[in-house]
Amino acid sequence: MSEVSSTKLSSQGFTRLIGTVLVVLAALAVWHYLAVFRPWYTTQRAGLYQQRQSDLAAMRQALAAYHAKFGRYPATPGFTGAVTAAGTRTNDWLPGLAGEFLPQLPRDPAQSNDPNKQYLYYSDGTDYKLLAHGSGDCALARKDHPELVDPARNCWAYGYWTPAAAAW
Template sequence: MLSFTKKQSGFTLIELLVVVAIIGLLSSVVMASLNSARAKARDAKRKVELKQIQAALEIYYNDNNAYPVVGTWWGLSVNGGSKTTSGANAYIPGLTPTYIPTLPADPSGVTTGWSGYLYRSNGSQYKLLSHATGPESFPGAGQPFYDPVRPTWAWMLCNGEPACSTW
């Protein structure tokens, strides 16, 4: 007599769990790499934008024999006075639109606390600050954009003392 056996096909629960775990692990590695690449792109954009502002400030100085004067730190952030990127309330007064079409906003889009670009000047010196993305992106002493006052949270461009080392 012939006997028919039914062959079961498909995956066991253990096999499915292993596959799901592997996919989850791979996706977390990809996301970490993607986030790191985004942070590096934001930091690269910050460097370019700080240099653009610096160039506009130097042209302004050549025309006016002084940098735009502000009493304290001005920026787009709440603590920087919630200024704008152009017009009468710009975070660097008098620079737009003659010397730069519009002032850049930090690529992170964050405007809480002291975040974003900040500017301070007494007319003869100025200092530009930008918050960097993370500890791995901060410049060290002697490197471009290093801020001795804020070595673990900001980059800076300045044009002399006391702005560079004490503001």
């Protein structure tokens, strides 16, 4: 009978040991996420967000200068970006700004080839909408500048627009 009790105690001790090892591994994984990955990820995301804010502000100023000179905004047939729906790149996705009003058109700092994750622009000539679309950092925009969150896309995009273009 002591042999059976010894085996039972040994089995319980082994189970406790495995449980302790799993708890320690889980704690190490949480520590790694909080101490290493999360600060790096947050810092990287914040840097991309700041670059997008800077790019959008520069394009907004260029659009205002274009409007002051020509009395209209550069018109497009629909939303355009540096990556077309077919996946090809174009440098003149916001027509008429590069050169005179901006040295060159910026591209979203993530450099994605996904046409749904880039700067987008649309204008009928009278109104416009300029967005950082699908960037994944809209929560930062909602916190810092909630007025920039696109009301038509529920935090999938943020940027600038004229009042009549808000719903586009």
